[in-house]
Amino acid sequence: MPDVIKLKQGFDINLAGKAALKLTEGIVPDTVAIKFDEFLGMHRPKILVNEGDVVKSGTPLFFDKKMEKVIYTSPLSGEVVQVKRGEKRKPIEIVILADRTPDYVDFKKYTASQLAGLPREAALDQMLSSGVWPNIVQRPFGIVADPSVAPKSVFISGFDTHPLAPDFDFIFKGQESYFQAGIDVLKKVANTEVYLGLNASAEVSKVFSGVKNASIHKFDGPHPAGNVGVQIHHIKPVNKGDVVWTLHPYGVIQIGKLFLEGKYDGSKIIAVVGSEIQAPQYYKTYLGTQISKYVKNNLKQSHVRFVSGNVLTGTKLTDENDYLGYYDHMLTVLPEGDKPRFFLTDGWLGPVASRLSFHRAFGLLSFLNGKKKEYVLDTNINGEERAFVATGNFEQVVPMDILPLHLVKAVLANDYDGMESLGIYEVVEEDVALCEFIDVSKQPIQQIIREGINLVRES
């Protein structure tokens, strides 16, 4: 039995609209899109396709001129209908019209036993050219990993504690062999230890229970216990100069499938959740799917916000014709909160129990509701942006030996040494997302941290 690492700091946001354990297959999106903004470290993409080109699942779409070996490929077969560009011809997204019948580029296929004898170079090449590589996100910086830099370790978090997050046991059911193959390939390519973090307070999913060749650690505690950054911090922290690879289990499975089946499979199961969805459940679809088919006739009202990803770190989508993000496994639909609230009734002096708060200041009664209560939260920021006030609360939601307030202040002061020594290499946005949630001054903490990361990365 692996030791359980108990985490005290954190906060669970219990939202209404959890997905029922029900999967609908067969709803194929009309179009999918790959958005360039998703890849945070991308320098200048070189686009390899033109509008009208027919592509298969695994056909190269573009690469980054700074990291030419890493090929980004099409998640499904179809036709490139649009290469959308913005100002100064900055590429925005590539839109692909989906075929009815899937067609795959053939990659080399191995049996599980052959994988053991597979040379590292061959494995690496196949990963780079097929499109599975961008699943590997490196710390520091939270960007697509550089294949020429050997990592210190590889980390996979086997659970997601974000609000309304998908249940990995459900979405990865029956993928055990792929997952194991993925671990084996990663171990070979990274040539180092692979760590898997599991949830101590739930039964271990079948996908992970029989895993070999990985060091397993269990974590117990509120969100962000499932964040890979938190797990790295407690097992093998990222120091200056270190590189650690992190993957979502989906990426591991994609890698495993690539080697066992010889194809790049861009299909994924997503959770469509949130208080404004009539029937929250799971759908089998494709990476970068257009969301319209999954929300049409499935909304409780029309004044909503579509969020790609979870409510803490997600991205606002423009409308139902927009596309889910490359790394996202869920679509959250929230009520839009653009209504003013009178201060005595439901504004800043009124008693509120229906809006969740980490705090217990005057009139904030949500702590009386108990942990079982599910909240319908809207997108209102519930206040005004104000100067930083050091309330000492940030430390209570970051379960790492990091002083978030001091780190943020170091970023704001452009203090490179300070950022470095206070742990900028260990965090990405999601690790401080709860700070942004609970902040009384409504500061954009995640954005500040990203600015800090970029400063250090570019220095």
Next chain:
Amino acid sequence: MLFLHHLIEKQRPAFEKGGKLERFYYLFEALETFTFTPPTTAGLKGSQVRDAIDLKRMMMTVVIAMLPPLLFGMWNIGHQHFLAIGQPEAAFMDKFLIGLIQSLPIIIVSYTAGGLVEVLFAITRKHPINEGFLVTGMLIPLVMPPDIPLWQVALATVFAVLVAKEVFGGTGMNILNVALTARAFLYFAYPTDISGSKVWTYLASGDKVVDGYSGATALGVVAEQSTLLSEQKADFAGKAMEALGNTPWAPGLFSFENMFWGAIPGSIGETSTLMCLIGALILVASGVGSWKVIVSVFVGAYATALLMNGLAVNAYMSVPAHYHLVMGGLAFGAVYMATDPVSASHTEIGKWIYGLLIGVMTIIIRVFNPAYPEGIMLAILLMNVFAPLIDYYVVQANKNRRLNRATV
């Protein structure tokens, strides 16, 4: 209430860039956000939902926690007044009303003077008007003697908001506690008006005080007695307690129980330890005030006072340690001043050190410096200055842990 919001929104263009009243934008913003939580929604990326808290609500919690000492203080002003003129049996409401009439102007002056500075700075420096003043504006009256001239309140408030806060960049940036700066300003600028025995009890002109009356506070009584005995080189054992017991116009005025309850002369809000503890309960339960700071101030003060007892060479040093906790403004300072999150230590370990040292310094200043009978004010201001240094070492320790990890 939506019509009201529409009405306010209609005025917005005039205050926005290019509008006629552009320079008053932040005044408009303050008014609007005061009446309505704005319809601002979360940005494109990042947290799409936010906590129900905002700065206004947090500050309001502190104001509410100040109500017990304030209301008690109002009654106590009247109570002390009637004690002094020999009518302690006066009705409760009579006492309360006198206190209300006496303290309300101080509160109004403090809010107005400070608010004006705040608005002026917001307009010229183009930053939002900050809610922090809700708290400061109330704290200042609570540390004022009831008989203080109003112009002094105004002057001290203006000085404090200007020098302690705005020159450092406004709320969140100040190094010193603003309310204490106001008090310290008066202390050093008008020492004769704010110390001694005259200001602590409200007396109208023509009031005749009872025989043997003295308006000194407990700290003043002990300090005076201690100095006297030292000069005479007389035996000090038990003399401090004797002096405290010597209040013929109100027997038992400076008994431990009565000082804990708070019916003693002193600043408006500081006299009652009990009310401060109720406030502390509100602050700690709501998570707005740090219990670590409150507890460690008391612990620091008690331990230091005990040590003094052991080494006593004068009357003041021999005052029982538990008396120190209820005398003067220790409780008020610990609960409302030391916990100010901006000027206190920002790290959790730092808060213990910060609080302990405030307690220690308070007793040292009280006992060894008879010129400043009240130690907590100077102790907190001093530790405000040292808080960044404490934090520096705590943060440095964090950095070193990270560095050591890398080199191992």
